[in-house]
Amino acid sequence: MIRYELPYPPSVNNLFANAKNGGRYPVPAYKAWRNEAGEQILAQGRKRLRGRFSLAIYVVRPDRRKRDVANLIKAVEDLLVEMQIVEDDSLAERVTIQWADEGSFECLVVVQPAEEMLAA
Numbered sequence: 001m002i003r004y005e006l007p008y009p010p011s012v013n014n015l016f017a018n019a020k021n022g023g024r025y026p027v028p029a030y031k032a033w034r035n036e037a038g039e040q041i042l043a044q045g046r047k048r049l050r051g052r053f054s055l056a057i058y059v060v061r062p063d064r065r066k067r068d069v070a071n072l073i074k075a076v077e078d079l080l081v082e083m084q085i086v087e088d089d090s091l092a093e094r095v096t097i098q099w100a101d102e103g104s105f106e107c108l109v110v111v112q113p114a115e116e117m118l119a120a
Contacts, residue, residue, distance in 0.1 A: 002112065006037045006107040006108075007107065009072045011072060015030045038079065047085065049085065049112070052091050053113060054113070056109070058107070059072055059100060060103060060106055070097060080111065085111060
């Protein structure tokens, strides 16, 4: 099992901007988050997991505004690939995300090898 405490991830709605040429590029705030989160991974000891995996993400609400917790998955998945924690996010067998009670972290990420299918 691999466990990281990260800064609160940006929403998928705020990761990229449209370029004049029709392309898309990461916005400065997303780049800053990736840099900070990457540094935190290195400080906590980067580990690698090969093959299929399960991902669990726990985030503490930063305020009382309504938010869609599912919009926070993309930034975390892409960071795990960028930092070579996992080979590719297409290898995720299971992804769960949930709001957590206030704690010592803003975002807790747990990656582990994929398990057999859960019983229904």
